[in-house]
Amino acid sequence: MEEFLKAGKQTEITPKITEIANSIEPTDFEFIIKALRWVNKNIKYPAPEGVEKNDIFRTRTADQIINDGFATGCTDFALVFIALARAKGIPTKYVEVIAKDYFADDPDKVRGHVFAECFINDEWWGVDPMNGNLKFNAKYPNYVVYARGVDSWDLGIYDMKSIREKFSQFAVEYNNKKASQTV
Structure with missing residues (x-):
């Protein structure tokens, strides 16, 4: 539990993140809803014209995303939300998932999503920061859960190349495991 209260390298609790989190009251489900609203109001999507998504995909911290004011996708929304929740004292996991149909299709086409899980009232609750749910x-x-951790970098995903490698390796292992279960 303590692990998910600590900041990761991508989810460092900066003074700006603390200030934003402290401006959102209280510290339960209402905070989650208000933090989701804050993220979706203040982080624009898609990225502005002229910004090449693949050049900055998974390379920014939550603080940098807030300062830039835009997201390249679900990861950026999740990183900002997770940093805010942890700054408020809510244990929060970073959850990387892969779309189930990815395993049957072209492995070069990455299809996944990033969720957060918040521990409130003695239970883990799923949160979709990009869609505000x-x-x-x-x-x-x-989806199939690829991994849970502190943030993307904690899982070894730093850019488009590393996510392709990780997902491709996972797909092979997943398909082998599935095949062995049907025998």
């Missing part, structure tokens, strides 16, 4: 459980029926 609080899930009533931490289940993802259209």
